[in-house]
Amino acid sequence: MHLNLFTQCSPSPQFKGFWRHPADRSATGYRDLGYWVELGRRLEAACLDALFFADVHGTYDVYQGSWRAAVRHAVQIPSIDPLLVLPAIAATTSRLGLAVTYSTTYHAPYECARVFSSLDHLTGGRIAWNIVTSYLRSASANGLGSYLDHDERYDRADEYVEVARRLWEESWDDDAVRRDVAANVFTDPDRVREIGHDGRWFSVRGPHQCEPSPQRTPVLYQAGASGRGMTFAARHAEVVFLTMAEPASGASQVARLRAEVAAHGRDPRSVKALQGSMVMVAPTRAEARRRAEEYVALWSGEGQLAKWCGWMDVDLAAYPDETPVAEIAGQGSQSFVGFLRRLGPERTWTVGDVRYLVATARRPRTGAPVTLFGTVEQVADRMEEWCAVADVDGFNLIPCPTTQGIDDICDLLVPELQRRGLFRTAYDPAERTLRERYFGAGAPVPARVPARDTQAPAEPAAARG
Ligand SMILES: Cc1cc2nc3c(=O)[nH]c(=O)nc-3n(C[C@H](O)[C@H](O)[C@H](O)COP(=O)(O)O)c2cc1C
DSSP states (O other), X not given: OEEEEEEESSXXXXXXXXXXXXXXXXXXXXXXXXXXXXXXXXXXXXXXXXXXXXXXXXXXXXXXGSSHHHHHTTSSOSOOOGGGTHHHHHHHOSSOEEEEXXXXXXXXHHHHHHHXXXXXXXXXXXXXXEEEOOOOGGGGGGTSOOOOOHHHHHHHHHHHHHHHHHHXXXXXXXXXXXXXXXXXXXXXXXXXXXXOEEOSSOEEOOOOSSOXXXXXXXXXXXXXXXXXXXXXXXXXXXXXXXXXXXXXXXXXXXXXXXXXXXXXTSXXXXXXXXXXXXXXXXXXXXXXXXXXXXXXXXXXXXXXXXXXXXXXXXXXXXXXXXXBGGGGOOSSOXXXXXXXXXXXXXXXXXXXXXXXXXXXXXXXXXXXXXXXXXXXXXXXXXXXXXXIIIOOOEEEEEESSHHHXXXXXXXXXXXXXXHTTOSOSSOOTTOOSHHHHHHOTTOOOOOOOOOOSXXXXXXXXXXXX
């Protein structure tokens, strides 16, 4: 089983309002190097695969046409740049993987290639790139480039990944750097080449600015859930994040992903599927009940709404309750419509439903959609069920509440999974890089896959609302 911990360099990632929890340290820790260094050490002691950093550009200003609610409730603002935090964690750990989000819409690929080669060198091959196309329109109001529609963002991302990979994989031979004092040759210019890319979106001559790093290419993560997103993931990704409602319907989603991977000529098992789940694990049933009450008390409905409106690129406050959501889908993330469909296949979801669903705090329940909530035994049972029924390879754990949640994952959940023989008790010394941790010692960078004309298969008609 592979386990990542989800975080972001902002107060109380994901759960709006939880920075008010008495034990919370994320509200000030998010911009404190000591906080991140300590977290890295803690996760490495628990043998986790990787610490995963989400990131966005711009502010959540879709809800009520303003960023005020996002600012008030700390909806990914304030935040700092996670790239700058990674080397400090790398310096104080030796095995923990570090996965970071980097946008194909708001950065240049030449710059991306240099950033990730640098990080891969500095971490000794422990870096993953979470490839995102970025859904927030507000980034373009800050001079970061034009906002592109959903599918066009993925078109650009296809070419972007191609360029970055050519810089990593074609520009420098393994033995290009000689450091030959006697011959006065640092690098043999005959073993370094330009890539000469001239495409629809980018013109990049090269050569790449960095010598080959331990992994050459970072482990490629992706989370596309729309048809277009899944095609992108099937072509490029080595690790895919999924946010599935529950194991039974999740099984068909994972099967679709693996089928699409196979249709791209890749081994369907060459992609690791990680389910993203909120984790709230307690030592006893009574404590779980108490925490469920606390969850309701801390929940910020307005903060959640601001977040969802940004994700969707739709102002849910601007439509009458009875409007069907499918009719007003914006150019943000499209997976939320699919998520609702799986949550209630028979329903026509309306704006009022979604507003209620998003803004209303409900007590978490054992076995409820997406959540891993309950006693440690209940949560471990549920994780076993996910792996067996949905065929996932692991989890991207979102700790709730942030600080206590991290403690509980490390102190309660991981030991229980280890007791059951489901999770490593030590890192395998043969697996030196993050890619090797996922795919075994000596695992190569996967071959690049040419684009296919077809899109991922649509969901079966029966599953539509
Ligand atoms: C676990 C997880 C983490 C994500 N992290 C980010 C992120 O940090 N930044 C971002 O812009 N999008 C992030 N996304 C959104 C995805 O990149 C993608 O836009 C989303 O899954 C919707 O895909 P779709 O547009 O194909 O429907 C994340 C998604 C998931 C499931």
